[in-house]
Amino acid sequence: MTVDLAPLYADHLATLQRRAAVALERGGFDRLVIPAGTLHYQVFDDRDYPYAVNPQFKAWVPLVRHPGSWLVVTPGERPKLVYLQPFDYWHVVPEAPSGFWVEHFDVVVIRTVEEALQHLPDNAARCAILGEPQSALGDFVPGNPQPVLDYLDYHRAYKTPYEIEMMRAATVRGVRAHRAAERAFRAGASEFGIHLAYCQAGGQDSTELPYNNIVALNEHAAVLHYTERDRLPPKPVRSFLIDAGASHAGYACDITRTWASDRDGEFQSLIDAVDAVERGLCERFTAGTDYRELHLDAHLALAGVLRDAGVIRMSPEAALESGVSSRFFPHGLGHGIGLQVHDVAGFAASDAGGTLPKPEGHPYLRLTRTLEPGMVVTNEPGIYFADLLMRELREGPHAGEVDWDRVDALRPYGGIRIEDDLVITADGAPVNLTRDEFARTDG
Numbered sequence: 001m002t003v004d005l006a007p008l009y010a011d012h013l014a015t016l017q018r019r020a021a022v023a024l025e026r027g028g029f030d031r032l033v034i035p036a037g038t039l040h041y042q043v044f045d046d047r048d049y050p051y052a053v054n055p056q057f058k059a060w061v062p063l064v065r066h067p068g069s070w071l072v073v074t075p076g077e078r079p080k081l082v083y084l085q086p087f088d089y090w091h092v093v094p095e096a097p098s099g100f101w102v103e104h105f106d107v108v109v110i111r112t113v114e115e116a117l118q119h120l121p122d123n124a125a126r127c128a129i130l131g132e133p134q135s136a137l138g139d140f141v142p143g144n145p146q147p148v149l150d151y152l153d154y155h156r157a158y159k160t161p162y163e164i165e166m167m168r169a170a171t172v173r174g175v176r177a178h179r180a181a182e183r184a185f186r187a188g189a190s191e192f193g194i195h196l197a198y199c200q201a202g203g204q205d206s207t208e209l210p211y212n213n214i215v216a217l218n219e220h221a222a223v224l225h226y227t228e229r230d231r232l233p234p235k236p237v238r239s240f241l242i243d244a245g246a247s248h249a250g251y252a253c254d255i256t257r258t259w260a261s262d263r264d265g266e267f268q269s270l271i272d273a274v275d276a277v278e279r280g281l282c283e284r285f286t287a288g289t290d291y292r293e294l295h296l297d298a299h300l301a302l303a304g305v306l307r308d309a310g311v312i313r314m315s316p317e318a319a320l321e322s323g324v325s326s327r328f329f330p331h332g333l334g335h336g337i338g339l340q341v342h343d344v345a346g347f348a349a350s351d352a353g354g355t356l357p358k359p360e361g362h363p364y365l366r367l368t369r370t371l372e373p374g375m376v377v378t379n380e381p382g383i384y385f386a387d388l389l390m391r392e393l394r395e396g397p398h399a400g401e402v403d404w405d406r407v408d409a410l411r412p413y414g415g416i417r418i419e420d421d422l423v424i425t426a427d428g429a430p431v432n433l434t435r436d437e438f439a440r441t442d443g
Contacts, residue, residue: 003165006100012162013079013104016060021075023151026352029128031121032073035135035142036066038113047356051212055339056130058250059156061101062166066094068113072121081105082119086112096290122318146353153344154351157336158374164423166251167338167376168433170210171421174246174253175437177202181215182259185240190227192441193422194242202246210252211341214243221258221414222386224331237261239413245341252341254378255434256419267413270383271308278381281333285379285422285430291367295333298381305383311410314401323361324401327393330386332365334378337421342366373426376433384415415442 020032036057039048053064060071061081068084085094091170097107108119117138121127125137128150131142159167184194195215199205206212216226218234221241243256260268269436282300303316303325311328312319319325336343346367356368367377390407393399420434 005162005165008160008162008165009101010104012160013060013101015160017073017075017079019152019155020058020073024075024128026151027128027145027148029145029148030074030123031125031128032071032148033120033124033127033129033140034060034073035069035129035131035137035140036063036069036071037069037132038134039230040134053250054131054135055250055344056152057148059339061105062099062249063097064247064250068116070116070120072119074121078104078106080119081107081281082115082116083107083109084111084113085109087148112391116435133181145179149352150345150348151351154348156338156343157345157348157369158372159338159423160374163251163338164376164433166249167204167253167336167421168437170246170248170253171255171433171437173202173204173248174244174255175245175434175441177244178242178255178257179441180239182240182257185217185242185259187238188233189239190231190233191217191220192231193233194240195229198242198244204246208247210245210247210254214241214256216241219412219414221416222384222411223414224384224386229382239267241415241417243351243417243419250339252337252432253421254337254419255421256380256382256417258416258418260413270305270410271416271418273305273308273385274302274416276383277305278379278420281379281381282420282422282432282435283429285377285424285428286428287371287373287424289371291333291369291371291377292356292365294379295362296320296359297328298333302329302381302383309406310403311406312402314398318401322398324393324398326361327389328383328385329381330364330384331380331382332362332367335366336375336377338376340405345369371424373424375424376421377424378418378419378421380417382415382417384417385411385413386415387411 034057037054041048051067070082072080110116128145128148129140135204150324177198181194181198184197195213212227215229217240218238219228237369239260241258245252246255258271300316303319306312336346349356358365420432423431
């Protein structure tokens, strides 16, 4: 079904304008001034690093490849887009702005970066300038005032219907690429080959993806952020973990799946058990739930999987209390997602600042807020057999609670992670963007 984005975007922009007005009042400023960002060049070279647009900029306009442009937001007025369209025969010049969103802006086209100064406000001191230091132009030096950022970042957790549609579109692309990656794995491709199949099916190269693809065969799946991508497949190939997303109009999806070569083997059974835990947790991603509780409950559930598989002998409660579960599940359950894969303000106590603490002994949890309608968050439990963590466990006081023969048998498979993106609703069950798209394309 085709969605009419024009009214959704109009409502989205109205929401951003309301937020901007309050944020400016909090900071004592008159205007928001937001640079799109600039190109960064490698040291002693004339090659630039891949450009990454300022998230504060792409929240307003679906422009992700337009360095040198600026946005000016003044409460009660139409926002102004200062759009860099240079005279250039070395590179492709951006086309004139077009689409359903353009009518909401006063658009000024400039030909040089410096020309933007003619169209920015007269008094930079009265502007909240949000961006990176390299984007400074004349007196317009990004200061990122904290009261303004605190307010905008906190409320960015609540996605508008337009933003959810952008994330849904990213998920369509991501699921298509994940299916291609599984086919490449089953066909015997290397990690690098699987990555190329993913990019081809998703229609995006590495610089367009929202994060660096994790494509891991066998033991590599135990490295949480494995991005080396061997050019030759191992022999034998036992397992495959892929954590990879896609982008659409500046918004991201984040999907992880794990497969075993032997569809009927022991490791596949362990994958199925983790998948069941992930599905069960998804049902509890409801408004009013403290995300920290979900994280701790994930530890209990995964410890139960480990006990049932004969890996540990202790109760789930004892595994959590002693830290044993963290040796097998060392990262957080998930995070907010949207304009950035790890979206901002995951620990924010309120829109005026402050932080909500992580549970003791769980330093890598990225989200401690209570779930509320409109939030989009990930759910990504996992079990890993990482050499370093297994060594620490073997040398620790609870080594006798572990069947090391079972660990050694599972270590060559690396690990398991399953991840979905969930929209929190006001009426109970979340919307699972990831599984909805997998289900839609089954068969």
